[in-house]
Amino acid sequence: MEIGQQVDERVEKEIERKILDCCGEKKRLPCPLARQIAEEFKVRPIVVGQIADGLGVKISACELGCF
Numbered sequence: 453m454e455i456g457q458q459v460d461e462r463v464e465k466e467i468e469r470k471i472l473d474c475c476g477e478k479k480r481l482p483c484p485l486a487r488q489i490a491e492e493f494k495v496r497p498i499v500v501g502q503i504a505d506g507l508g509v510k511i512s513a514c515e516l517g518c519f
Contacts, residue, residue, distance in 0.1 A: 467503050470493075475504075480509070480511075481504055483512065483515050
């Protein structure tokens with residue numbers, strides 16, 4: 453995946469797990485939570501957005517157009 457930032461495969465899998473744990477059955481992840489995940493894993497928000505896209509998870513309630 454081309455995400456504009458090198459992310460260790462292990463970290464990417466952890467981010468995937470966190471996204472899936474947080475998004476619920478509707479596969480929607482609120483923007484503030486996506487930004488919090490990015491901060492927690494010390495990656496840019498776009499990384500979380502692209503990983504979420506790959507999982508079929510939509511970012512909802514986007515505040516700044518980060519995703």
